[in-house]
Amino acid sequence: xxxxxxxxxxxxxxxxAVIVGADLFFSRVAPVRHLREVEDGVADLQRLNPDTxxxxxxxxRTLHVLGQELARxxxxxxxxxxxxxxxxxxxxxxxxxxxKLKPLVDQVDGSGRPVKSRLRRFVLITEWWDTCPxxxxxxxxxxPARAWTAGDFVKDVADEGITPFNRNYLQNRLxxxxxxxxxxxxxxxxxxxxxxxDLLRHKSLALSPEAEQAKVDRWxxxxxxxxxxxxxxxxMQAMDQIVKFAEQRKLEMTILLFPRKPLTLTDQxxxxxxxxxxxxxxxxxxxxxxxxxxxxxxxxxxxxxxxxDFDHINPAGNAKFAAWALDHDFRFLLEPPPAPTMxxxx
Amino acid sequence: xxxxxxxxxxxFPAVLLLYWLLPxxxxxxxxxxxxxxxxFYAGWNWKLLPLLLFGGVLDxxxxxxxxxxxxxxPAQRRRRSTAxxxxxxxxxxxxxxxxxxxxxxxxxxxxxxxxxxGATLPELQIILPLGISFYTLQRIGxxxxxxxxxxxxxxxxxxxxxxxxxxxxLTAGPIARGAELLPQLAQPRxxxxxxxxxxxxxxxxxxxxxxxxxxxxxxxxxxxxxGASADYSAGLHWLALFGYAMQxxxxxxxxxxxxxxxxxxxxxxxxxxxxxxxxxxxxxEFWRRWHITLNRWLFDYIYNxxxxxxxxxxxxxxxxxxxxxxxSGLWHGAALTFISxxxxxxxxxxxxxxxxxxxxxxxxxxxxxxxxxKSAGYAVAAxxxxxxxxxxxxxxxxxxxxxxxxxxARDLFVAHGDRRLELGxxxxxxxxxxxxxxxxxxVLDMPAVRGTRERxxxxxxxxxxxxxxxxxxxxxLFVPVGASTFIYRQF
Numbered sequence: 001x002x003x004x005x006x007x008x009x010x011x012x013x014x015x016x017a018v019i020v021g022a023d024l025f026f027s028r029v030a031p032v033r034h035l036r037e038v039e040d041g042v043a044d045l046q047r048l049n050p051d052t053x054x055x056x057x058x059x060x061r062t063l064h065v066l067g068q069e070l071a072r073x074x075x076x077x078x079x080x081x082x083x084x085x086x087x088x089x090x091x092x093x094x095x096x097x098x099x100k101l102k103p104l105v106d107q108v109d110g111s112g113r114p115v116k117s118r119l120r121r122f123v124l125i126t127e128w129w130d131t132c133p134x135x136x137x138x139x140x141x142x143x144p145a146r147a148w149t150a151g152d153f154v155k156d157v158a159d160e161g162i163t164p165f166n167r168n169y170l171q172n173r174l175x176x177x178x179x180x181x182x183x184x185x186x187x188x189x190x191x192x193x194x195x196x197x198d199l200l201r202h203k204s205l206a207l208s209p210e211a212e213q214a215k216v217d218r219w220x221x222x223x224x225x226x227x228x229x230x231x232x233x234x235x236m237q238a239m240d241q242i243v244k245f246a247e248q249r250k251l252e253m254t255i256l257l258f259p260r261k262p263l264t265l266t267d268q269x270x271x272x273x274x275x276x277x278x279x280x281x282x283x284x285x286x287x288x289x290x291x292x293x294x295x296x297x298x299x300x301x302x303x304x305x306x307x308x309d310f311d312h313i314n315p316a317g318n319a320k321f322a323a324w325a326l327d328h329d330f331r332f333l334l335e336p337p338p339a340p341t342m343x344x345x346x
Numbered sequence: 347x348x349x350x351x352x353x354x355x356x357x358f359p360a361v362l363l364l365y366w367l368l369p370x371x372x373x374x375x376x377x378x379x380x381x382x383x384x385x386f387y388a389g390w391n392w393k394l395l396p397l398l399l400f401g402g403v404l405d406x407x408x409x410x411x412x413x414x415x416x417x418x419x420p421a422q423r424r425r426r427s428t429a430x431x432x433x434x435x436x437x438x439x440x441x442x443x444x445x446x447x448x449x450x451x452x453x454x455x456x457x458x459x460x461x462x463x464g465a466t467l468p469e470l471q472i473i474l475p476l477g478i479s480f481y482t483l484q485r486i487g488x489x490x491x492x493x494x495x496x497x498x499x500x501x502x503x504x505x506x507x508x509x510x511x512x513x514x515x516l517t518a519g520p521i522a523r524g525a526e527l528l529p530q531l532a533q534p535r536x537x538x539x540x541x542x543x544x545x546x547x548x549x550x551x552x553x554x555x556x557x558x559x560x561x562x563x564x565x566x567x568x569x570x571x572x573g574a575s576a577d578y579s580a581g582l583h584w585l586a587l588f589g590y591a592m593q594x595x596x597x598x599x600x601x602x603x604x605x606x607x608x609x610x611x612x613x614x615x616x617x618x619x620x621x622x623x624x625x626x627x628x629x630x631e632f633w634r635r636w637h638i639t640l641n642r643w644l645f646d647y648i649y650n651x652x653x654x655x656x657x658x659x660x661x662x663x664x665x666x667x668x669x670x671x672x673x674s675g676l677w678h679g680a681a682l683t684f685i686s687x688x689x690x691x692x693x694x695x696x697x698x699x700x701x702x703x704x705x706x707x708x709x710x711x712x713x714x715x716x717x718x719x720k721s722a723g724y725a726v727a728a729x730x731x732x733x734x735x736x737x738x739x740x741x742x743x744x745x746x747x748x749x750x751x752x753x754x755a756r757d758l759f760v761a762h763g764d765r766r767l768e769l770g771x772x773x774x775x776x777x778x779x780x781x782x783x784x785x786x787x788x789v790l791d792m793p794a795v796r797g798t799r800e801r802x803x804x805x806x807x808x809x810x811x812x813x814x815x816x817x818x819x820x821x822x823l824f825v826p827v828g829a830s831t832f833i834y835r836q837f
C-alpha cells in the first residue's frame with residue numbers, strides 16, 4: 001500500500017510513462033489518421049465564402065478532394081466546402097443543415113448583405129443506405145453530435161436524460177482532447193493489436209482468403225438486403241426538407257448517388273436494390289426539379305480505388321474521381337450557374 | 347450514467363477536484379456530494395429525482411420521530427409502530443408499484459384468461475426508477491435499526507439525504523447500514539495518499555472486471571450461445587454457462603469495486619460486497635461471499651427476526667430459508683424466472699441445513715465422520731457441488747421465460763448443434779486471460795496464498811506503477827468503446 005505522497009507520485013508517474021510510451025510506440029505501428037470530420041466542414045463554411053456547399057456522409061470527403069481540384073483548375077474562382085457527416089442518414093443531414101449550416105448560410109453582415117454571398121450550389125451526396133431507418137444498437141451512432149455544441153448536448157440531456165445517442169457528443173469531445181493518441185483513437189478501430197502482431201510476425205496485414213471472402217459476403221449481403229429498407233418515410237421527409245432549404249435560397253441543387261465498390265454488388269443487388277433506389281431518387285429529383293447524378297456503377301471507380309473497408313475511396317481514388325468528375329458529370333462546377341438558378345434532372 | 351460510461355470520465359474528475367478544493371468541513375463536503383449525486387441521478391432521469399428526495403425526507407423525519415420516543419416508554423409503543431409502518435408502507439409501496447405492479451397485473455390477467463373469466467387488469471408500462479431496489483433496502487434498514495435503537499437517528503438532514511442518495515452506491519449498492527455510513531458522513535474527510543492509492547487500485551480492479559472480463563466473456567461466449575442455443579453443442583452450452591457465471595461475478599463484483607473505489611476517493615468507505623465467492627464450499631458460505639450486503643440485509647431484517655421472533659415462523663428454519671430466498675428472487679426481478687432462481691437457492695439452503703444437521707449428528711456419534719468432514723476430498727466435493735449448483739441456478743436467472751430456461755437446461759445434455767464460436771486467436775487468448783484473471787483473484791485470496799498477495803502489494807513503487815500502466819494500456823486495446831450496462835443495474 002502506498003503510504004506517502006512521494007510514493008503515490010512515483011507510482012502515477014511510472015504508470016503514465018508506460019502509457020505514454022506505449023502510445024508513442026503504437027502511433028508508429030498504427031498512426032492516427034485524422035479524417036475530415038463534420039466540425040471541420042462547419043468550420044470551413046464559417047471561415048470561407050464558397051460557391052458550392054456539399055453535404056453527405058463520410059463520402060463527402062471525396063468531394064472535398066474534388067473541391068481542391070476545382071479550386072486548382074479554376075484558380076480559386078470556384079470553391080467548394082464539403083461537410084462530411086460520418087455514418088450518414090438523411091435525418092441527421094437535415095438536423096445538421098437546420099442547426100449548424102443554415103445559420104451560417106443565412107448569416108448577414110451589418111448592412112444586411114449575406115455573408116456567404118457566393119453560395120450558389122448545393123450538392124447532397126447519398127446512397128441507398130442513407131434512406132434506411134436510423135440504426136438501433138448499443139452505440140446508437142449520433143454523428144451530428146460531432147457538430148453539437150455544449151448547449152445542444154445539455155438540451156438533449158434535459159429532454160431525454162443521458163442516452164447512447166447524446167453520449168456520442170462526449171465520446172467525440174474526449175477524442176478531441178486526446179487528439180493525437182493512438183490508444184484513444186484505436187478504441188473505435190481496434191487495429192493496433194492486429195498491426196502489432198503482424199509487425200512482430202513480419203507478416204502483412206492481409207486477411208486470410210477465408211476471412212477476405214467472408215468480408216465480401218457480408219458486404220454483398222448488406223447491399224442485396226438493402227432492398228428491404230430503402231425509402232424509409234422519415235428519411236425521405238428529411239430529404240424533402242433539404243430540398244426546400246435549397247429552393248428557399250435559390251441554390252442549384254444536385255443529388256449525387258455515390259459510387260459503390262463493384263465487388264460489393266451482386267447481380268441480385270444490381271437488379272433489385274440499386275435500380276429500385278435509383279428509380280426512387282429519379283422520381284424524387286424529377287418531382288422537385290433537382291439534378292440527379294447517379295454514379296453508383298457508372299463512374300470509373302474500380303475495386304482497387306476503394307479502401308480495405310470496402311466503402312470509402314482511397315486517396316489515389318479520390319484524386320482519380322475528382323479529375324474524372326470535373327471532366328464529366330461535375331464539369332458544371334467549373335463555371336458559376338446562370339442566374340436565375342436553372343435545375344435539370346439527369 | 348454509470349462508472350464505465352464516457353460521461354463519468356467528465357463528471358468524476360470535475361467532482362473529485364472540486365470536492366477536495368472545498369473547505370474541509372462536513373457541511374461543505376456533504377452539500378457538494380449531495381448536489382453531485384443529484385446531478386448524477388438527474389443524468390438518468392431528473393423527473394424521478396423527487397421520488398428519491400421525498401423518500402429521504404420522509405425517513406429522516408420518521409427516524410427523528412422514533413428517536414424522540416424511546417422504546418422503553420410503553421406509551422409510545424403505538425406511535426412508534428405507526429411511524430415504522432408509515433415508512434415501510436411508503437418504501438415497500440413505492441418499490442412494489444414501480445417494480446411489481448406490471449408483473450402481478452400480467453400474471454393475474456393470465457390466470458383470469460386461463461379461468462375463462464375475461465376480466466383484465468391494466469398492464470401499465472412503468473419506468474423502474476434507477477436504484478430503487480437498493481436505496482429502498484438501505485432506508486428500510488436504517489429505519490428498522492433506529493426503531494430497535496441499534497443506532498441513533500441522524501440529526502442532520504444533509505447527512506441523511508446523502509446517506510440515502512450517495513451517487514457511488516445509489517444505483518446498485520453496496521447496501522450500507524446506517525451504522526457504517528452515517529458516522530463517516532458526520533465527519534469531514536481528509537485527503538490521504540494511502541486512501542487515494544487504494545481508491546485508484548480498487549477502481550482499476552473494478553474496471554478490469556466490469557469493462558474487460560464481463561464484457562469480453564459476455565459478448566464472445568455467453569451471448570452467442572444463449573442467443574441461439576439450438577445451434578450449439580452441449581459442450582458449448584456448458585462453456586456458456588460457466589462463462590455466464592464468470593460474467594455475472596465480474597459484472598457485479600466489478601461494479602461494487604467501482605462504487606467502493608469511487609467512494610474511497612472522497613474518503614468514504616463502503617462495505618465490501620464480494621469475497622471470492624467461487625471459493626465457497628457450501629451454499630451458506632456462498633451467500634456470505636456473494637452480494638454480501640443484500641444477503642446480510644435479508645438475514646438481519648427478515649430471516650433472523652422471523653426465526654427468533656415470537657411469531658409463527660419461530661424455529662421454522664427451513665421454510666423461512668425458502669421464503670427469504672424467494673424474496674431475494676423477487677427482489678432481483680418481477681418474473682417467474684427470478685422467482686424460480688430464488689426458490690432453487692432457498693431449497694438448496696434448506697437442504698444444506700438439513701444435511702449439515704445430519705452430518706453433525708453423525709460426527710457426534712462417530713469420529714470418523716469428523717475426519718471425513720475435514721478431509722480434502724470432502725472439501726473438493728463440497729466445493730464442486732456448490733459451484734455446480736450455483737451455475738445451474740443461473741439458467742433461470744439468465745432466461746426470459748421458464749420455457750427458455752428448461753430448453754437451455756435440456757440442451758446442456760442433448761444439444762448437438764455444430765456451430766462454433768467465432769473466436770480468432772487473439773480474442774481466444776483474451777478470453778482465457780479473462781477467466782485466468784478471475785481465477786487468479788480467487789487464488790490470491792486463499793489462506794495458503796495470502797502471503798504472496800501481501801508480497802505483491804509491497805513491490806517497489808516504480809514496478810507497481812509500470813504494472814498499472816501496462817494494465818491500462820491493455821484495457822485500451824481490449825476494452826471496446828461503450829461498455830455494456832451493468833447486469834445488476836436493471837434490478
